[in-house]
Amino acid sequence: MRQSDFLRLGIVCLWAVSALAAHAQFSDLDPDWKESQASAPPAFSADGLIDIEVARFANLRFGIDPKTVSLTPDGVVRYVVVANSSSGARNALYEGIRCATGEVKVYARHTGQEWSLTANPQWRSLQDPQPSRHSLSLARNGLCLGTSPNGSVQQMVRDLRAPVDTRFGGK
Numbered sequence: 001m002r003q004s005d006f007l008r009l010g011i012v013c014l015w016a017v018s019a020l021a022a023h024a025q026f027s028d029l030d031p032d033w034k035e036s037q038a039s040a041p042p043a044f045s046a047d048g049l050i051d052i053e054v055a056r057f058a059n060l061r062f063g064i065d066p067k068t069v070s071l072t073p074d075g076v077v078r079y080v081v082v083a084n085s086s087s088g089a090r091n092a093l094y095e096g097i098r099c100a101t102g103e104v105k106v107y108a109r110h111t112g113q114e115w116s117l118t119a120n121p122q123w124r125s126l127q128d129p130q131p132s133r134h135s136l137s138l139a140r141n142g143l144c145l146g147t148s149p150n151g152s153v154q155q156m157v158r159d160l161r162a163p164v165d166t167r168f169g170g171k
Helices: 003-025 134-143 153-161
Strands: 049-052 058-063 076-085 090-098 103-110 116-118
Touching: 003 153, 049 153, 058 134, 076 134, 090 134, 134 153
Parallel strands: none
Antiparallel strands: 049 058, 058 076, 076 090, 090 103, 103 116
């Protein structure tokens, strides 16, 4: 084998190990886990939002209301995220992230004057690009530390204000 063949083989092996590690990171280690009931969506304010970087070409700007971040005993981080369009439209989502499995759930939507509860909300992968990558950005930049919630709510908010990508478990 030539040196370039060894290099290619090494890259393929590294990719395979990374893929296995990512799968293991988001596997459910507790098959008996049950989510606690979500409370009613909290009141939120568009003042004092912490900006969330999603994509430079995105038509929406996202921010999280730090006063709405909570950590439940079952390990779900819940929060309100606000989306603002360049035309001035504003929507909000009441969501939860389960760091242990790399999943997000939308409990309710706010499209004007009141909350509308999501009928039969389901967990979906943070890697799912629809409708947005804001939840993945939140998980990586402050809400999760690897497969665990990032300490206390105060720690999460501090890290969201000065984000460091935590997808590989380090800061």
